[in-house]
Amino acid sequence: NSNNIPVDFHSPEYLSSKLDGGLVTFRIACPKAARILCELENVVEFTTQLYCHSKLEVSPDGGVRQNGRRRGKPLRSWFLNIIIFGRGGLEDKVGGYLSNKKMYLQDPRGCERCVLYRNPHIIQPDSGETVMTSSFDSILGNLQIERVEAGPDLLAHLMEGGSPLPETQAPDIVKTDLFGHQKQALTFMLRREKGWGLEDGASDIWSQQTDSLGRFSYINNISGYSTNEAPPDFRGGLLADDMGLGKTLSMICLIAANRASLPATLNSVTSDFVKTTLLIVPPALIQAWEKQFCLHLRPGKIKCHVYHGQNRKNTESLEQYDVVITTYHTVSAIWRKFGDQPNKEKSIFSLIWHRVILDEAHTIQNPQSQLAQACCTLRSTRRWAITGTPIQNKLADFASIVRFLQVHPYSDPKSFEEEIFRPWQNRQSPDAQGFLRLKTLVRAITISRTKAVVQLPSRIDEIHHLDFSPAEREKYDAAKTQSRVLLEEAISSGNQGGKTFNALWLLNILRLICNHGLLAQSSASDSFYGNILGRSANCLNCGANLLEDLLEGPVKADFELQRQTRPCDQMICERCVSQIEDDRAGHPRWDASVESCETSTPATPSGDCDLAFTIKNMSTKINALVADLCKHNTTEKSVVFSYWTNTLNHVQLMLNDRGILFSRIDGKTSLPKRNEALRAFQSGDSVRVILVSITCGGAGLDLTAGSRVYLIEPHWNPMIEEQALCRVHRVGQTRDITTIRYLMRDSFEEQIVDIQKRKKMLAQVTFAEGPLSDAAISLGTLQVCFKPNRRSKTSLKFLQYLKSVLE
CATH class of the missing domain: 3.40.50.10810 (Tandem AAA-ATPase domain)
Structure with missing residues (x-):
């Protein structure tokens, strides 16, 4: 991307700019835009700021296109940006004029004046908060970066204290x-x-003893149980x-x-x-x-x-x-x-x-x-x-x-x-x-x-805390209130499955608003969820209870709730989706790819107006992510993980708009295209970003070409996150890496992080080596971690806990 280049209105079809001491002329390719610009320039009540920016022509999957082919030198297109200034009260007049022309205003970038901002094509929050144009050139102004220091890693002690293994x-x-x-x-x-190492004393599970008569006995070193029969x-x-x-x-x-x-x-x-x-x-x-x-x-x-x-x-x-x-x-x-x-x-x-x-x-x-x-x-x-x-x-x-x-x-x-x-x-x-x-x-x-x-390059973990925009906060709080009401109904009804599922669905709507802001849907598809709420929701393949697994993910009836019903309306969890093959017995072939059902429209908006609307209303989180990608695009390669494919769709739209080349791997990516995407990212110089679905890219990929890793949202399972990060920070990595997790302040995402901490504690205390006191973890804390393997996630107590975190 080049910097914004100021231009002047030269004639009804041409713009001019001084570059490197010479005059450069741009022809306006769109006659419609040329006519509108000409009319605006002739209205004395308005003044305009004009500038151009450029971007490479890219295909929807991130590949460079030239004459319809993905080869050759990338083409650079120039785009005209017009910022309109006028006295207060005229915004509706401008909005009506442009709406009749089927053109819509977006948030201004690179505005040379700090003035009151009024956009007639954006619904303003009821709070009536004053917005200045300068706020749009400080996307990260509400950003707080938390450097996460690695605590005492108890796993590191596993091989310490005993005799080191020979090589x-x-x-x-x-x-x-x-x-x-x-x-x-x-x-x-x-x-x-x-x-069994029967002669190694207590280092194995079983050891062997011989009495004075030469008879063998076998001791279980865990329980102390003794038997005369050798263990299997x-x-x-x-x-x-x-x-x-x-x-x-x-x-x-x-x-x-x-x-x-x-x-x-x-x-x-x-x-x-x-x-x-x-x-x-x-x-x-x-x-x-x-x-x-x-x-x-x-x-x-x-x-x-x-x-x-x-x-x-x-x-x-x-x-x-x-x-x-x-x-x-x-x-x-x-x-x-x-x-x-x-x-x-x-x-x-x-x-x-x-x-x-x-x-x-x-x-x-x-x-x-x-x-x-x-x-x-x-x-x-x-x-x-x-x-x-x-x-x-x-x-x-x-x-x-x-x-x-x-x-x-x-x-x-x-x-x-x-x-x-x-x-x-x-x-x-x-x-x-x-x-x-x-x-x-x-x-x-x-x-x-x-x-x-091993001596790996260093890894710096950061959490980027962001604030909702006023409109996003209003939408989030409304969904939060609705979630509380449904949780109360589920509790008072004695935990009936349908009411519980509705409540959990709305909790995930909160997560989607964190990612998608004003673009997030706020209700489930009646045709899809009506089938779920009326019966037991179990995975066809493994039998897992989807209601219980819902908050642990990954579940394909989770809330993107990706459409994974089979032709006979049976459901399957995410863990099993990755194992599904085409020769599924007893059913016709079905599409086991990751397909978003948040919207029935294609991932890419069908028209310029839809695209402009989507980009204009892009969420705070996606804007912050793309701003950071643009900042580091020339010096480092970046890997972006998300659980939701529709979130990756939003990022893809923004990268296309910024002219940043990228690869992408998700559940719909065939093996040949997967390998092509990896080669382009790992070996090529032009592709600087790769978008990866965390459920299909968290394991088995080598992404060591990247040195910046982004997790757009927290996952219920911290081990899934760590698997993804280790695709980059692993043997073969030669650069120091930075990981960035995004969290929206005062949102349900913060509760997910608390749950992650408990799960990490469970894994750490289990594999730590030293005595219990070394872990600095109380037995009461262990009780929270080591819960019996019972189906309690849809219990009244669990629902009450969820309600409490939304208070």
């Missing part, structure tokens, strides 16, 4: 040099694949290194270092054993894993196969590969097909895999989901879970991973409940011993390090 060199077929922490991870994983074999664990520390390479080294050796003689049982590692990943990560195998291993040493989509036809040949990559939904679909006898036919369930690995293992956080049940049904001799966020919302998230790993006896939900959960059920009698039991379990099966183990 194991990668096998010869690995051609990439490992960091020290990756060599230590290889040591840990190879040890765990040998089985357990080989595997949880790789929970911080996001961005190269967990993928660590696991590839394990696959290469500990390859299968099949029994010398096969029988009816051992014939089901295969040498293959089954790797289960989200669909978006299939290609990333393939690339990682090619990047880090010597050619031809490990045979990989993708078992997904059209490649699912031949099951017989799977055992000839070293690694088979598939998706969670593929596993779930096959499991549903075979019902309660998944191994009755030749399938991935009839084989005994050498190893089963879950990447992004928090995907199975709901143990009742079909995804979790299917993964737990798979047979293998070794099992690994990979996730940088083993606890996302509640302790049951970790319990689901333990169940998959088959860690005896805690893979049994009853044992986990009795020995881990139950001590926190009675708040009057908190039990520190229960906390210590959990710590013993976690440390025995988990390796987890933070970014402190």
